[in-house]
Amino acid sequence: MKAFYSDHFVLPLPPRHRFPMQKYRRLRERLLNELPGVELCEAPAASDGQLALAHHPRWIDKMTQGKLSAAEERAIGFPWSEAMAERSRRSVGATLAACAAAQTANYAANLAGGTHHAYAERGEGFCCFNDVAVAARWVQSRRWARQVLCIDLDVHQGNGTARIFADDSSVFTLSLHAERNYPFTKEQSDADWPLADGTGDEAYLDCLEQALETAWKRFQCDWVFYIAGADVYQGDRLGRLALSLEGIAMRDRMVFDWCHRRGLPCVITMGGGYADPIDDTVSIHYQTLAIAFQMRLIT
Structure with a gap:
């Protein structure tokens, strides 16, 4: 299994910032120590041309050259820095590299990514570029896939991804999310499954089973994020x-x-996680990768 990381590009955040930047390094270290079958690889940086598959050139220039307005920084939730721009490129590059690995091995992972709140022309919600949107267009451009399914099981709706692909019938966006959580103004995914506060294991899993079967009936994909x-x-x-x-x-x-069961390549991204203590989040991300490895789906 190959997993791509960019945690050594650390954003300089203000004290008490609520984003758990340390989780990425801790996840990589835990994989290194406890799951040696995972091949850890440094993520490459996505090029402007690759970013332009899903983002407007003006937004790429603003993000990479430090031209964000104060309002744009507030929407993202991070102060701009060169490290932020580089890490954002690497986060997309990690998903692209995972696609190249999954093309031959069926499964691979980005140890970050899932930045689904980024729109074509702006960022928000701790998301600067939308790695899954860029990668979906990239695998199509390389003819590795024609029909791409995005299974978004972050607790927040993938509003940026939904909007980017709103008029693209070759990409199907599926989102299970907390109905009353951010973003408070939702976009329309191809299949939205809003969930009530406090939804637990049984109800969630029943909904997920229905969502997956419904997606397959509506959309015969040949690639999964x-x-x-x-x-x-x-x-x-x-x-x-x-x-x-x-x-x-x-x-x-x-x-x-x-x-x-459907023989589909699957690229795994981590999405959000904000538990306190932070090690709970790390354990959940680790568990995702360990389960895939144990099921012999990743080799």
Whole structure:
């Protein structure tokens, strides 16, 4: 299995900033120590041309050259820095590299990514560029896939991804998310499954099973991106759902088994996770990758 990382590009954040930047390094270190079958690879930087597959050139220039307005910085939630711009490129590059690996090995992972709130022309919600949107267009441009399914199981709706592909029938966006959580003005995915506050394991898994089967009936995909958000966890500070660790494990097994039975390449991204202590989030992300490895879906 190949997993691509960019955690050594650390953003300089103000004290007490709520984004858990340390989780990425801790996840890589845990994989290194406990799952040696995972081949850890430094992520390359996405080029302007690759970013332009899903983003407007003006936004790429503003993001990479430090031309953001104060309002744009507030919407993203990070102060601009050269490290922020480089890390944003590398986060997209990690998903692109994972696609290249999955093209021959069927499964690969980005140890970050799932930046689904970024729109073509702006960023928001800790997302600068939309790695899955860029990568979906990239695998199509290389003719590795024609019909791409984005399975977004972060607790927040993937509004940026939904908007980017709103008029693109070759990409199907599926989102299970907390109905009353950010973003408070939702976009329309191809299939939205809004969930009530406090939704637990049984109800969530029943909904996911229905969502996957419905997506397959409506859209015969040949490639999958899986945003495996850890923020559905009952102890997450920014989630509103109530899944247990075992419930999240069952979620991941369901998605991997669904892909495996259909012979679909699957690129895994981590999505959000804001538990306190941070090690709970790291354990959830680690569990996602360990389950895939244990199921012998990743080699």
